[in-house]
Amino acid sequence: MARFLAWKDAQGGLELPVTLHTLLKPDQQGRISWLATQALPPVLEVGTSWGMVLAYIDVRSPHEANTGVDIASWNVDLARLLCPHLRFELADARSLPFADREFKTVVLAEILEHLMFPDDVRKAVEEAKRVASTRILVTLPNADADMDEAMTPKHAWAPDSHSVRKVLDMFEAVWEIRIDNLAPFFRIQADRRSH
Numbered sequence: 001m002a003r004f005l006a007w008k009d010a011q012g013g014l015e016l017p018v019t020l021h022t023l024l025k026p027d028q029q030g031r032i033s034w035l036a037t038q039a040l041p042p043v044l045e046v047g048t049s050w051g052m053v054l055a056y057i058d059v060r061s062p063h064e065a066n067t068g069v070d071i072a073s074w075n076v077d078l079a080r081l082l083c084p085h086l087r088f089e090l091a092d093a094r095s096l097p098f099a100d101r102e103f104k105t106v107v108l109a110e111i112l113e114h115l116m117f118p119d120d121v122r123k124a125v126e127e128a129k130r131v132a133s134t135r136i137l138v139t140l141p142n143a144d145a146d147m148d149e150a151m152t153p154k155h156a157w158a159p160d161s162h163s164v165r166k167v168l169d170m171f172e173a174v175w176e177i178r179i180d181n182l183a184p185f186f187r188i189q190a191d192r193r194s195h
Contacts, residue, residue, distance in 0.1 A: 031139050031185060035107055036060045038137055038189055044069065044103040046093045046128065047111030051079030054086055057107070065103070069096065094123035101133035108138045117157035118166060125170040136175075138188035140164060145184045159186060 036056045041063035045054040048068030058066045069091035070076050079088040091097050093111060106128040115121050128136050143151065143158035151158060159167075164186050168177055171190050180187040 027184060031109065031187070032056045034187060035109060035137055035139070038105075038135070039107060040104040040134055042066055042103050043105045043107060044096075044098065044131060045107040045109065046091075046096070046124070047071075047108065047114070048079055048088060049075050051083040051086060051088060053107060053109050054079075055083045058083075058086055067103070069093075094120055094127060096127045096131050098131045100130055102131050104132070104134040106132040106136045108136065110139055110141065112138065112167065113140055113155040113157060113159050115156055117163060120156075121167060122170055125167065129171070129175070132192070134192055136171075136188075136190040138167070138186075138190070140167075140186045140188070142181065142184050142186050144181075164188075 032053055033056070035053055037060065039057045039061055041057075041061040042065035043054065043057050043061065043063070044066075045051075045057070045068040048054055048070045051068050054066060054068040065087070067087045067089065068076075068079055069089050070079070071090070071092050073090055076088045076090050079086070089097070093108070093115065108124065108128055112121050112124060115124055125136075140159040141155075143160040143163075157163060161181070164179075168179065168188065171177055174193050175190045176193055178189045178191075
């Protein structure tokens with residue numbers, strides 16, 4: 001990290017998203033591009049890490065209320081450093097400090113697999129449904145594809161077709177669900193139905 005920050009200072013800052021784009025693998029670039037094209041502002045990204053996904057979304061759909069949250073203070077600090085024009089806050093996916101339907105889109109990009117399944121995953125999905133007025137976007141590594149991205153000890157569970165079906169069941173009838181199973185990742189889009 002110190003080497004990266006020294007490089008950043010020597011370069012005079014970062015050009016977003018071009019500089020961060022070089023840090024991403026091709027499958028990450030595809031997922032982030034999909035998230036950016038599907039997100040409707042204002043956007044809340046839960047589990048923002050360095051803020052790369054939110055930075056890409058903000059380039060495509062800029063909005064002063066686009067926000068990223070993470071449970072790790074060092075991630076929030078780094079995101080603020082890399083993307084000072086965006087808002088980042090310390091928060092837990094299972095208890096978000098936002099009003100009902102405050103954001104049009106909530107993004108859960110590779111976050112649910114870090115939570116205990118099914119209880120903590122259900123809490124995070126419930127919170128996303130509460131604060132999203134229109135859309136929830138989820139990406140999960142695909143354990144069926146037996147890829148390194150899914151099979152790692154840092155994950156609390158391995159999202160396979162069976163467990164992802166249980167995640168989809170957490171969205172009641174007011175949500176219209178679309179899922180793509182593009183190994184090595186699942187992409188889920190949930191849109192709130194009009195009444």
